[in-house]
Amino acid sequence: MNVKTLKESIHKPFLNLTDGGINHFYGDVMLFAGKLFETQVENVPFWFQRHFPLDYRTEIIKETRLFQYAVQQPSALPAALASPSWNALVDRCKDWHTLSFESAQLVVRVLFLLGFYEYAIDLLERDAHVQHTAPGWNRLMVAAAKVKIHRSGFLADGQMSAVVESLNSCVTEKGASLRTRLSAHQHLFLIHLIDFKDLQGAERHIAGAKQMLSELDGEMSAFERNVRVSSWYRAAAMIPFSKGDHSDTRAYMDKCESIALGLQPANEFERLIKQDLLYSVYESSMKAAVGSGEIAKAHEIATQQTKRFSFDAAAYFELAEVCMQMGDARAAAAAFHRAAVFGPPGTAHAFFMAAQCYRDQNLPTHALRSLNACLRADELAVSASDELEELAGAAFPFLLEAAV
Known part of the structure; x- marks a missing residue:
C-alpha cells in the first residue's frame, strides 16, 4: 500500500x-x-x-x-x-x-x-x-x-x-x-x-x-x-x-x-x-x-x-520529542518519519524535524530527502526551503558552481 x-x-x-x-x-x-x-x-x-x-x-x-x-x-x-x-x-x-x-x-x-x-x-x-x-x-x-x-x-x-x-x-x-x-x-x-x-x-x-x-x-x-x-x-x-x-x-x-x-x-x-x-x-x-x-x-x-494508538501521528510526535530529550537522534528521526506517514496533522513539520535529526547525525542525503518531502507536503515551508538550499550547497558544491 x-x-x-x-x-x-x-x-x-x-x-x-x-x-x-x-x-x-x-x-x-x-x-x-x-x-x-x-x-x-x-x-x-x-x-x-x-x-x-x-x-x-x-x-x-x-x-x-x-x-x-x-x-x-x-x-x-x-x-x-x-x-x-x-x-x-x-x-x-x-x-x-x-x-x-x-x-x-x-x-x-x-x-x-x-x-x-x-x-x-x-x-x-x-x-x-x-x-x-x-x-x-x-x-x-x-x-x-x-x-x-x-x-x-x-x-x-x-x-x-x-x-x-x-x-x-x-x-x-x-x-x-x-x-x-x-x-x-x-x-x-x-x-x-x-x-x-x-x-x-x-x-x-x-x-x-x-x-x-x-x-x-x-x-x-x-x-x-x-x-x-x-x-x-x-x-x-x-x-x-x-x-x-x-x-x-x-x-x-x-x-x-x-x-x-x-x-x-x-x-x-x-x-x-x-x-x-x-x-x-x-x-x-x-x-x-x-x-x-x-x-x-x-x-x-x-x-x-x-x-x-498505532496510526496516530500525535503519538509519534510525542515519542520523537522524548527521544530528542534523550539525545537519541536516530530514534527521533524514525519516530518523526512515522508521524509523517500517518499524518496529518503535522506532516510537513514531521519531515522538517526528521531532517534536523539527520543533520545531527551527519546524514545530509537523508536530511535532503526529508526536506524535499516537507516541501511536497507544504510548498510554503520557507524554513525548509532555505535549509534545503543551504544543505544542498554544502553537500553538492559542484551544483552551485555549475549554476554560476
Missing part, C-alpha cells in the same frame, strides 16, 4: 463518515458519532476530549489529493460522496431551528470533530429554539469553537477578551445548567493558564469547576462522574506543574490515572470515551515526567502510546 492510499484509508472517516479500511481509534470515534444520527440516539451528556486543528481537514484533502471533499459545510459535499451518516448530519443541520437541545448538542459536537468550526458558529448564532431551552449553551459552544480556532492560529489574540467575557457570562447566567457552567469554568481555566499566564485566575476557575462537579454529582451516572473527576485531576495537575512542584503534580496525575483505569464501560460509547480519556491521561503523564527529569519514564509512556 503506497503512502497516499494509506493516508486515505486512515483518514476517510474524517472526510465523509465512511470506514476507510484501517482500524484507527479516532476513525472509530467518527464512525460511531455518525451512527448516532442514524439510530436517533441523542441524549449524550458528555463527549470526547480531543478535537483536531482547524486545518486538519484541509491537510487530509491536500495529502490524499481527494479535492472533491474540500467543502466548508456538510451540505456542500456531492451526493455521490455522502454516506448515510453524512446525509443524516446534513438533514439535522437543515432542521436546526426545530431540533431538541439533545439533538443540537450532537450536531455541534460532530461538526467540531469534523473541523467545521466556522459553520458550527453560524448555526449557533442563528435564532434557534435551543437558545430558549438551554440558556447559555449557545454562547458556550460559540466560545469553545473560537478557542479552537485561536489554538489553531486563526483567531487574533485581541479577540480572546470577547471570548472570555462570553464564557464568564455562561458561568453567571440565570438558568444555565450545571454542565454548561462546568464547561465554561474548564475553558476559562485553560485560557487563564495557557493564554494569559494568569495562575491566580486559573486557580479560581479550577476551584469553580470543582464546585460545579460537587453540585452536579446527583445528576450524573457513576461512569460520567468518574470521567469528569479524572479530567478535573488532570487539569488541576497543571497548577503545581506550572509552579515546578513535581511532587504534587505526580500526586494529581496518579489520582487521575487511577480513576481513568478503573472506569467500567457499559457500551461501545463508554469504551471509546475511556480510551480517549486514557490517551489524554498518558499524554499529560509523559509531559509531567519530562518536566521532572524522568526521561526514561517519559520514553516508556510515549512508546506505549504508539502501541495503543
Whole structure:
C-alpha cells in the first residue's frame, strides 16, 4: 500500500463518515458519532476530549489529493460522496431551528470533530429554539469553537477578551445548567493558564469547576462522574506543574490515572470515551515526567502510546520529542518519519524535524530527502526551503558552481 492510499484509508472517516479500511481509534470515534444520527440516539451528556486543528481537514484533502471533499459545510459535499451518516448530519443541520437541545448538542459536537468550526458558529448564532431551552449553551459552544480556532492560529489574540467575557457570562447566567457552567469554568481555566499566564485566575476557575462537579454529582451516572473527576485531576495537575512542584503534580496525575483505569464501560460509547480519556491521561503523564527529569519514564509512556494508538501521528510526535530529550537522534528521526506517514496533522513539520535529526547525525542525503518531502507536503515551508538550499550547497558544491 503506497503512502497516499494509506493516508486515505486512515483518514476517510474524517472526510465523509465512511470506514476507510484501517482500524484507527479516532476513525472509530467518527464512525460511531455518525451512527448516532442514524439510530436517533441523542441524549449524550458528555463527549470526547480531543478535537483536531482547524486545518486538519484541509491537510487530509491536500495529502490524499481527494479535492472533491474540500467543502466548508456538510451540505456542500456531492451526493455521490455522502454516506448515510453524512446525509443524516446534513438533514439535522437543515432542521436546526426545530431540533431538541439533545439533538443540537450532537450536531455541534460532530461538526467540531469534523473541523467545521466556522459553520458550527453560524448555526449557533442563528435564532434557534435551543437558545430558549438551554440558556447559555449557545454562547458556550460559540466560545469553545473560537478557542479552537485561536489554538489553531486563526483567531487574533485581541479577540480572546470577547471570548472570555462570553464564557464568564455562561458561568453567571440565570438558568444555565450545571454542565454548561462546568464547561465554561474548564475553558476559562485553560485560557487563564495557557493564554494569559494568569495562575491566580486559573486557580479560581479550577476551584469553580470543582464546585460545579460537587453540585452536579446527583445528576450524573457513576461512569460520567468518574470521567469528569479524572479530567478535573488532570487539569488541576497543571497548577503545581506550572509552579515546578513535581511532587504534587505526580500526586494529581496518579489520582487521575487511577480513576481513568478503573472506569467500567457499559457500551461501545463508554469504551471509546475511556480510551480517549486514557490517551489524554498518558499524554499529560509523559509531559509531567519530562518536566521532572524522568526521561526514561517519559520514553516508556510515549512508546506505549504508539502501541495503543498505532496510526496516530500525535503519538509519534510525542515519542520523537522524548527521544530528542534523550539525545537519541536516530530514534527521533524514525519516530518523526512515522508521524509523517500517518499524518496529518503535522506532516510537513514531521519531515522538517526528521531532517534536523539527520543533520545531527551527519546524514545530509537523508536530511535532503526529508526536506524535499516537507516541501511536497507544504510548498510554503520557507524554513525548509532555505535549509534545503543551504544543505544542498554544502553537500553538492559542484551544483552551485555549475549554476554560476
